[in-house]
Amino acid sequence: xxxxxxxxxxxxxxxxxxxxxxxxxxxxxxxxxxxxxxxxxxxxxxxxxxxxxxxxxxxxxxxxxxxxxxxxxxxxxxxxxxxxxxxxxxxxxxxxxxxxxxxxxxxxxxxxxxxxxxxxxxxxxxxxxxxxxxxxxxxxxxxxxxxxxxxxxxxxxxxxxxxxxxxxxxxxxxxxxxxxxxxx
Amino acid sequence: xxxxxxxxxxxxxxxxxxxxxxxxxxxxxxxxxxxxxxxxxxxxxxxxxxxxxxxxxxxxxxxxxxxxxxxxxxxxxxxxxxxxxxxxxxxxxxxxxxxxxxxxxxxxxxxxxxxxxxxxxxxxxxxxxxxxxxxxxxxxxxxxxxxxxxxxxxxxxxxxxxxxxxxxxxxxxxxxxxxxxxxxxxxxxxxxxxxxxxxxxxxxxxxxxxxxxxxxxxxxxxxxxxxxxxxxxxxxxxxxxxxxxxxxxxxxxxxxxxxxxxxxxxxxxxxxxxxxxxxxxxxxxxxxxxxxxxxxxxxxxxxxxxxxxxxxxxxxxxxxxxxxxxxxxxxxxxxxxxxxxxxxxxxxxxxxxxxxxxxxxxxxxxxxxxxxxxxxxxxxxxxxxxxxxxxxxxxxxxxxxxxxxxxxxxxxxxxxxxxxxxxxxxxxxxxxxxxxxxxxxxxxxxxxxxxxxxxxxxxxxxx
Numbered sequence: 001x002x003x004x005x006x007x008x009x010x011x012x013x014x015x016x017x018x019x020x021x022x023x024x025x026x027x028x029x030x031x032x033x034x035x036x037x038x039x040x041x042x043x044x045x046x047x048x049x050x051x052x053x054x055x056x057x058x059x060x061x062x063x064x065x066x067x068x069x070x071x072x073x074x075x076x077x078x079x080x081x082x083x084x085x086x087x088x089x090x091x092x093x094x095x096x097x098x099x100x101x102x103x104x105x106x107x108x109x110x111x112x113x114x115x116x117x118x119x120x121x122x123x124x125x126x127x128x129x130x131x132x133x134x135x136x137x138x139x140x141x142x143x144x145x146x147x148x149x150x151x152x153x154x155x156x157x158x159x160x161x162x163x164x165x166x167x168x169x170x171x172x173x174x175x176x177x178x179x180x181x182x183x184x
Numbered sequence: 185x186x187x188x189x190x191x192x193x194x195x196x197x198x199x200x201x202x203x204x205x206x207x208x209x210x211x212x213x214x215x216x217x218x219x220x221x222x223x224x225x226x227x228x229x230x231x232x233x234x235x236x237x238x239x240x241x242x243x244x245x246x247x248x249x250x251x252x253x254x255x256x257x258x259x260x261x262x263x264x265x266x267x268x269x270x271x272x273x274x275x276x277x278x279x280x281x282x283x284x285x286x287x288x289x290x291x292x293x294x295x296x297x298x299x300x301x302x303x304x305x306x307x308x309x310x311x312x313x314x315x316x317x318x319x320x321x322x323x324x325x326x327x328x329x330x331x332x333x334x335x336x337x338x339x340x341x342x343x344x345x346x347x348x349x350x351x352x353x354x355x356x357x358x359x360x361x362x363x364x365x366x367x368x369x370x371x372x373x374x375x376x377x378x379x380x381x382x383x384x385x386x387x388x389x390x391x392x393x394x395x396x397x398x399x400x401x402x403x404x405x406x407x408x409x410x411x412x413x414x415x416x417x418x419x420x421x422x423x424x425x426x427x428x429x430x431x432x433x434x435x436x437x438x439x440x441x442x443x444x445x446x447x448x449x450x451x452x453x454x455x456x457x458x459x460x461x462x463x464x465x466x467x468x469x470x471x472x473x474x475x476x477x478x479x480x481x482x483x484x485x486x487x488x489x490x491x492x493x494x495x496x497x498x499x500x501x502x503x504x505x506x507x508x509x510x511x512x513x514x515x516x517x518x519x520x521x522x523x524x525x526x527x528x529x530x531x532x533x534x535x536x537x538x539x540x541x542x543x544x545x546x547x548x549x550x551x552x553x554x555x556x557x558x559x560x561x562x563x564x565x566x567x568x569x570x571x572x573x574x575x576x577x578x579x580x581x582x583x584x585x586x587x588x589x590x591x592x593x594x595x596x597x598x599x600x601x602x603x604x605x606x607x608x609x610x611x612x613x614x615x616x617x618x619x620x621x622x623x624x625x626x627x628x629x630x631x632x633x634x635x636x637x638x639x640x641x642x643x644x645x646x647x
Contacts, residue, residue: 018261019254026253027244034242044245051257056264081541120236138202139238145204164198171226171233 003067011058022051025071028141032072035136036079038125046082050075065150072141072151076133123173130154131166138163188212193223197230480557480564481646483509484571487550492579494533494543506530513553522556525549566601567646573598574639577618581635588622588635595619608645614638 001020009017029050034043054074061070124132133152137143143151149159188196188209193216199205200213217224490505506526513523526549533542550572558565573594580588599615617638621631 015258018258022254022257023250026250030244031242035240040243043242044249048253048257048260051253052260052264055257055261081538081544116236117240120233121240124237135237139234160199160204163202167198167201167230167234170237171230174233175229 134162135166480568481571484568488575578639
């Protein structure tokens with residue numbers, strides 16, 4: 001059943017429609033959120049908050065965009081807020097230092113791979129919000145540029161430029177970190 | 185075929201990789217890459233980064249999470265809708281368990297379950313019922329010590345207060361609320377915030393609990409600063425000179441904090457430098473530690489209270505309470521980062537009106553602080569937890585919230601933990617009373633009132 005039909009059913013009092021919609025999008029939304037907040041531990045909470053926020057505002061949905069676009073719009077906003085606070089927390093908590101602990105039984109190559117992965121993740125997380133969201137919507141959620149433009153409420157050209165800039169910045173920053181691509 | 189320049193190729197790299205380049209240009213692009221090492225290297229790097237980025241996998245939760253999520257969302261939405269329909273705004277926070285101190289908290293000792301996302305900030309209004317304050321210079325449950333006041337300033341406490349606040353004199357008398365510890369010195373009444381024409385809250389209001397806590401925190405900080413600065417040898421606890429004229433400043437400071445007139449950070453810092461402690465820590469029933477005055481219970485309540493004020497968008501109270509929290513963190517060893525975070529939050533609140541986010545951030549800081557306490561001492565952790573819990577609980581009781589019935593497990597857990605830690609008998613007795621009251625089939629207004637009194641009693645013993 002179409003998303004918009006299900007949403008209409010929910011608004012008219014059919015709670016089962018909510019569970020169907022959540023079930024339909026929960027995994028992809030979780031993956032997006034986890035990448036956005038850069039912290040899988042918080043992703044479950046934020047994912048639930050996105051859904052709750054969406055259904056609380058269900059009556060405000062005008063149908064101008066797709067349900068999915070609206071869902072991601074809410075997710076982007078909540079993640080942005082979360083990422084900002086999380087980012088600040090990291091600045092002051094020195095959590096990154098804890099990553100340096102190497103278990104005795106960790107193989108050297110696994111450790112190197114893990115380090116590369118961390119470098120890449122950090123580089124992505126350090127991108128400006130809009131660039132990061134654009135990039136993640138494009139490469140992980142496989143959204144078209146037009147969909148991303150809707151989600152971010154930005155002109156298509158801006159989104160493309162944003163993505164372009166994100167990829168170049170990422171490549172450049174990884175080079176500066178002596179990252180060797182294609183190692184993962 | 186026209187050949188593309190390096191600049192043109194490099195500016196089209198992403199389009200090329202994303203297949204957004206028209207076919208005619210792709211051919212030119214390919215031709216360029218075959219003979220330009222520099223552009224080919226850039227292309228390869230970009231392509232490889234893209235491949236690597238795509239290969240980063242996300243660890244997903246187990247099947248149970250996916251099974252439960254739809255129902256969890258549904259429950260949260262329903263609960264939020266119910267809360268939105270209710271009157272008592274602050275109770276919305278309490279009821280939805282912004283700070284939940286049940287098993288999740290005690291499991292890992294670090295996590296308050298945050299449900300802020302379920303809370304709508306739109307319906308939260310400032311909670312300012314009546315305020316009654318306990319004197320800052322009086323310890324809970326103990327006879328007021330004789331103070332040696334310099335002749336030039338020799339006047340009773342209440343007169344001094346009146347002099348500082350320009351308010352009529354009021355005699356000291358016991359709490360009319362039936363609290364069994366502590367006495368009040370002044371009573372101030374401001375209009376009760378009402379909504380949808382419903383009844384105002386009970387005459388018992390949290391501010392009379394919280395404000396002295398807040399004041400005591402700041403006062404205690406200053407006390408420690410004074411001790412540190414003067415190098416007082418103090419093996420058995422903090423000793424303070426009540427003969428100093430700055431004793432009087434504490435009354436004025438308390439008044440300013442209570443009325444929210446201590447607006448600027450500078451003013452608060454100045455107050456912290458000039459105030460003396462609420463009382464000698466040794467008078468505190470021997471339960472709390474050397475740091476009793478600025479104890480974990482008070483800080484727990486202060487955190488929760490500040491979150492509520494953030495949600496209610498009361499900028500003066502937010503600012504004052506964040507300053508108090510900052511002072512509390514300043515006082516705590518190893519809390520420098522938390523202090524920095526609070527300072528950042530304070531700055532952001534001034535610039536950003538997103539109350540949900542800001543409250544969420546403070547909630548996170550509270551979790552961090554709880555985690556740090558847990559790693560140091562169970563007792564401090566339990567006190568902190570109880571402080572945070574008691575504030576929410578009292579607000580719920582003030583609003584005659586039926587969800588109190590669901591708090592029985594928490595009360596039992598607290599009782600057991602506090603007994604084990606050697607808390608005063610009055611605390612566990614009050615918890616027992618609360619338990620008996622909220623498990624009644626029907627709670628009367630009197631029962632709610634008694635519940636608040638019992639919480640106040642706990643506060644007076646531990647806060």
